[in-house]
Amino acid sequence: MKEENKNFFEKVYEVAKKIPFGRVTSYGAIAKHLGAARSARMVGWAMNASHNMDDVPAHRVVNKQGLLTGKHHFDGTNLMQQLLENEGVVIIENQIQNLEKYFWDPFTELE
DNA sequence: ATTCTGACGTGGG
DNA sequence: CCCCACGCCAGAA
Numbered sequence: 001m002k003e004e005n006k007n008f009f010e011k012v013y014e015v016a017k018k019i020p021f022g023r024v025t026s027y028g029a030i031a032k033h034l035g036a037a038r039s040a041r042m043v044g045w046a047m048n049a050s051h052n053m054d055d056v057p058a059h060r061v062v063n064k065q066g067l068l069t070g071k072h073h074f075d076g077t078n079l080m081q082q083l084l085e086n087e088g089v090v091i092i093e094n095q096i097q098n099l100e101k102y103f104w105d106p107f108t109e110l111e
Numbered sequence: 112a113t114t115c116t117g118a119c120g121t122g123g124g
Numbered sequence: 125c126c127c128c129a130c131g132c133c134a135g136a137a
Contacts, residue, residue, distance in 0.1 A: 069119080
């Protein structure tokens, strides 16, 4: 792994860690914040790697539709959903309701 | 070294 | 509104 990539991953974790309780964000938003808006996939990949890190709440990161696309990667089948619901997020059929209300934009709130 | 796939996003038909 | 294709980067077979 190159240093630059490491930095990229590190940044992803850094942002992910800052996601407030009961809030969610999208891969694209994070990627954009990192300056790699066209590499949203890499953010997801980073999340996959983040599985080793307990500090990274990957369950708070969903796609722009508010769909829990990555729930399949979690331990159970609906662990991700349960974690979010536990934070007060309403999810129906793997989809977050009132996404705008829960959405956390790194630019707006983190900057 | 080559090919495919993947927790995405955007754009065009 | 639905479906398809492309771009992007990295890792695994």
